Amino acid sequence: MKTVETRGLVLYNQNFRESDKLVKIFTEKAGKRMFFVKQAKQNKLTPVIQPLVGADFIVTLNEDGLSYIQDYREVQVFPNINQDLFCLAYATYVCALSDAAITDRVNDPHLFQFVVKTLELMEEGLDYEVLTLIFEVQILERFGVSLNFHECAVCHRTDQAFDFSFQYSGVLCPSHYDQDPRRSHLHPNSVYLLNRFKEVRYQELSSIRLNEGLKAELRTFMDGMYDYYVGIELKSKRFIQSLKDWGEVLKTPEDK
Structure with a gap:
């Protein structure tokens, strides 16, 4: 010892x-x-x-x-995180995901700093849902998953309205949408954001604002991506979904 x-x-x-x-x-x-x-x-x-x-x-x-x-x-x-049940749920999920991403006793100071910085930005009030999406995208490589959101998997063009293909583990341009009849049908802005999330560094972030529609589409896509490529089921993730379900139940007619 x-x-x-x-x-x-x-x-x-x-x-x-x-x-x-x-x-x-x-x-x-x-x-x-x-x-x-x-x-x-x-x-x-x-x-x-x-x-x-x-x-x-x-x-x-x-x-x-x-x-x-x-x-x-x-x-x-992190008092602000602990006072917000939804933020706390996402912070707990980030920690659980980092726990699942590497084995015990493996030194990974970069991942440690990434987790802590994610929590610090949540504590500062940045959008915890978007921070979690960024964390999920960037931690995929710890699970052995490398995805291409930058260029068409067929022709390698980089200036198109892309859609994601699970078949190609990357994006397709409009000229090659027909290569995968089951492509994701994402909004082009969602694919653009996924590419940005993969490369962004937290020191570049002073604020994060996404409309609710894009956040919802990105969340659905990310859930599917983790199911397909990673295949883990975390209790903290199920708790987030249960909170969302209760949130919908508690909404007034004017909120819906």
Whole structure:
């Protein structure tokens, strides 16, 4: 075992035995690790073992079993996210997706920083639905999926109104729509945004505004893409859908 200091983000915790907890932390220096916290309710670590809490952790890492948290400092919390049930649901999904994207104990500081920055922008008030779409597009490569939204898969033209083809794992221009009768029939602006999402860097973003129609189409497409190419089903994703269903039920006639 070795002791290191590393930035970390709590992904989740779960009860273990009568009063202990297992805490999953995505660390910047050592990847995702499971930590054992004894007497969690009376422990000095209680404030920093809650989901979506970041800190500089001093930890003892065990390569063969559970690791241990020795101390912490520089705590980071996200009060605005935690006060908004919908935003919290999307933030939780982003964390769960990062957990699914790489195996435990694999060091991936770039993914760690990407997750934290996504949460920070949600905390600042940027559109959490759009940030989640950007995160989903850019993390696809961690699942071994590389898609082309930039040029026609047949003729390689880059200046057309594209549509996405699952058959070609890329886009087709109008001259080659007939190559895939089951193409997605996306609005050209949606394909343009998918290409932008794949390349955008968060430091370029000061605001994000999309109309509800485009967001809805992109969400439906992204769900289908993850079902087709990745094939994972996360509880946090199902919870988002349940929230949307309840939102529709609670709408007044004037809202609909």
